[in-house]
Amino acid sequence: MPDRAEPLLSVRNLKKYFPIRRGVFSRIAAYVKAVDDIGFDINKGETFGLVGESGCGKTTAGRAILRLIEPDAGTIRFDGVNLLQLRKHELRRKRRDMQLIFQDPYASLNPRMTIRSIVGEPFAIHRLAGGLEREHRVADLLNIVGLDPAMMNRYPHEFSGGQRQRIGIARALALKPKLIVADEPVSALDVSIQAQIINLLADLQQQFGLTYLFISHAIPVIEHISTRIGVMYLGKLVEVGTSAQICLAPKHPYTQALLSAVPTPDPAAKKRRIVLRGEVPTPINPPSGCRFHTRCPIAVERCKTEEPPLRQIEAGRDVSCHLV
Amino acid sequence: MTSVLEVKNLKTYFFTEEGIIKAVDDVSFNVPKGTALGLVGESGCGKTVTAMSITRLISAPGRIVGGEILFNGYDLLSKSEKEMRQVRGAQIAMVFQEPMTALNPVLQVGFQIAETVLAHQNVSKREAWARAVEAMRAVSIPDAENRAKDYPHRLSGGMRQRIMIAMALVCHPALIIADEPTTAIDVTIQAQILELLDSLREQYQLSLILISHDLGVVAEVAETVAVMYAGKIVEIGPVMDIFHNPKHPYTEGLLRSVPRLGSSAQKRDRLEVIEGMVPNLLRLPDGCSFAPRCYKRTLECTLSPIPLEHVSRSHGARCIHA
Numbered sequence: 001m002p003d004r005a006e007p008l009l010s011v012r013n014l015k016k017y018f019p020i021r022r023g024v025f026s027r028i029a030a031y032v033k034a035v036d037d038i039g040f041d042i043n044k045g046e047t048f049g050l051v052g053e054s055g056c057g058k059t060t061a062g063r064a065i066l067r068l069i070e071p072d073a074g075t076i077r078f079d080g081v082n083l084l085q086l087r088k089h090e091l092r093r094k095r096r097d098m099q100l101i102f103q104d105p106y107a108s109l110n111p112r113m114t115i116r117s118i119v120g121e122p123f124a125i126h127r128l129a130g131g132l133e134r135e136h137r138v139a140d141l142l143n144i145v146g147l148d149p150a151m152m153n154r155y156p157h158e159f160s161g162g163q164r165q166r167i168g169i170a171r172a173l174a175l176k177p178k179l180i181v182a183d184e185p186v187s188a189l190d191v192s193i194q195a196q197i198i199n200l201l202a203d204l205q206q207q208f209g210l211t212y213l214f215i216s217h218a219i220p221v222i223e224h225i226s227t228r229i230g231v232m233y234l235g236k237l238v239e240v241g242t243s244a245q246i247c248l249a250p251k252h253p254y255t256q257a258l259l260s261a262v263p264t265p266d267p268a269a270k271k272r273r274i275v276l277r278g279e280v281p282t283p284i285n286p287p288s289g290c291r292f293h294t295r296c297p298i299a300v301e302r303c304k305t306e307e308p309p310l311r312q313i314e315a316g317r318d319v320s321c322h323l324v
Numbered sequence: 325m326t327s328v329l330e331v332k333n334l335k336t337y338f339f340t341e342e343g344i345i346k347a348v349d350d351v352s353f354n355v356p357k358g359t360a361l362g363l364v365g366e367s368g369c370g371k372t373v374t375a376m377s378i379t380r381l382i383s384a385p386g387r388i389v390g391g392e393i394l395f396n397g398y399d400l401l402s403k404s405e406k407e408m409r410q411v412r413g414a415q416i417a418m419v420f421q422e423p424m425t426a427l428n429p430v431l432q433v434g435f436q437i438a439e440t441v442l443a444h445q446n447v448s449k450r451e452a453w454a455r456a457v458e459a460m461r462a463v464s465i466p467d468a469e470n471r472a473k474d475y476p477h478r479l480s481g482g483m484r485q486r487i488m489i490a491m492a493l494v495c496h497p498a499l500i501i502a503d504e505p506t507t508a509i510d511v512t513i514q515a516q517i518l519e520l521l522d523s524l525r526e527q528y529q530l531s532l533i534l535i536s537h538d539l540g541v542v543a544e545v546a547e548t549v550a551v552m553y554a555g556k557i558v559e560i561g562p563v564m565d566i567f568h569n570p571k572h573p574y575t576e577g578l579l580r581s582v583p584r585l586g587s588s589a590q591k592r593d594r595l596e597v598i599e600g601m602v603p604n605l606l607r608l609p610d611g612c613s614f615a616p617r618c619y620k621r622t623l624e625c626t627l628s629p630i631p632l633e634h635v636s637r638s639h640g641a642r643c644i645h646a
């Protein structure tokens with residue numbers, strides 16, 4: 001696609017293995033292959049949803065991309081540079097352009113800091129806007145996320161879960177980032193508040209041309225907010241496609257089972273549920289061949305030995321399955 | 325149909341230094357034998373306190389200040405603590421959200437299930453262990469004899485939740501109260517647990533109270549749904565009526581604000597939201613508690629408390645505009 005602009009973020013062959021140490025000499029006994037060779041692109045202004053069950057590596061992937069944990073291999077091209085080649089101070093400058101929103105609005109705000117200093121801290125760290133100007137910027141940010149700037153001198157405990165998540169979003173917006181990694185930003189919130197935050201994130205994206213990497217296990221939420229979706233299983237991407245491709249016509253047997261397991265808030269909906277046998281195997285010793293073959297309803301001999309590559313099967317959709 | 329449980333005008337208040345919190349305020353419902361009641365609502369709406377009140381597990385500063393809880397016709401509120409102990413676990417069992425914290429980490433899971441049997445029935449230890457293993461088989465735990473000797477940390481979240489269900493089942497209770505039983509579990513495992521609950525209900529003629537904030541789970545499991553808001557039931561009725569013909573603006577709002585699977589088939593819109601947030605239970609507004617957030621609000625709504633009234637024979641709503 002020659003006329004297409006370069007993606008804002010381009011991840012290739014990303015790997016993160018966590019060593020498991022045993023014995024007196026802390027010898028490395030095995031590795032948890034949390035993220036094992038994944039790659040995807042995110043275009044400017046789009047939302048890429050990363051979905052999967054606990055332990056599939058989606059959070060590790062998000063953090064490795066920001067280099068909050070050091071990846072073991074791969075390239076991460078962000079805004080024209082490979083983040084993995086940057087030195088510490090260069091990375092620090094680049095970090096202004098990429099921010100993180102956390103899941104737990106209770107644990108991600110320092111209880112001893114006022115909202116003024118929480119939202120103003122990015123300016124302090126990067127030695128930007130000081131004094132009165134900083135104050136104005138903080139007030140602006142609070143307005144943008146729908147909080148009253150008059151509450152600036154209060155502490156996190158005086159706010160509800162939804163309001164705290166707004167504070168976290170204001171902090172993430174402070175340095176006008178290009179990319180925001182949102183890791184389960186609405187999972188801890190009540191249904192009615194969840195909708196408010198999802199709408200806020202969508203509004204901000206339009207207003208500031210933001211690009212999101214949205215990580216969640218909640219499939220309807222991911223579908224609603226994402227332009228494209230990547231489905232992870234045991235450290236691998238098994239299917240990538242547009243929201244509609246993934247959610248209306250999933251091709252990978254895992255994606256199909258995952259979607260069919262989502263309960264519908266409609267008692268009249270009779271659906272065929274594919275109930276997967278067994279449980280997710282451990283990422284320490286993932287199954288050989290296709291990692292999903294132990295639970296896959298259509299697996300054949302070949303799946304046990306040969307690992308299926310992620311390959312394009314139609315425009316915009318990649319699947320890693322021998323049988324698709 | 326006879327009711328296993330009838331809750332009438334239940335009131336559970338918490339007497340705190342800042343004032344009285346009416347966590348459950350005049351709640352009434354029936355659970356006919358063999359059916360499932362879904363109790364939905366957001367955090368702090370009183371659904372868990374309702375469940376704890378039924379098993380009389382409310383402790384200070386909380387107190388049940390009024391109402392009746394009839395279990396198979398007997399009022400649980402007039403039972404002594406000793407009598408209650410015979411009810412809990414044996415006739416009414418609970419399944420909690422967090423299987424990791426609900427299990428004792430230093431005891432074998434089989435022993436923990438057997439303990440329930442020993443507490444309620446006059447059987448030998450060997451017999452109790454055998455029943456524990458049998459209950460583990462009933463919840464489809466493979467290799468139950470050996471798994472029974474495992475400690476909780478050896479089991480996955482889904483398996484632990486199965487243990488919790490086995491523990492609830494082992495004395496063949498008439499009623500199981502499941503408080504967010506699948507909230508901490510992944511969707512594919514949740515699907516397994518929901519199927520399991522369904523088949524067990526049929527097999528043992530169980531009645532179930534399912535507490536959940538997940539409307540999808542409730543739609544799949546329950547026959548009757550009660551929606552709670554700020555300590556009160558704002559709407560109650562058959563599951564079809566609640567989901568297809570909601571009468572209370574809060575129920576309506578909840579149903580509209582959840583993103584649905586398959587939404588990418590249509591043009592992407594903003595989600596509809598319920599403005600504002602849940603009121604502080606210490607400072608509830610006069611009149612309807614939902615009025616400050618309601619799009620149908622009129623002056624009348626804010627004057628005096630709104631009664632729960634029939635909108636059809638089996639469907640009730642606490643709204644004058646219903």
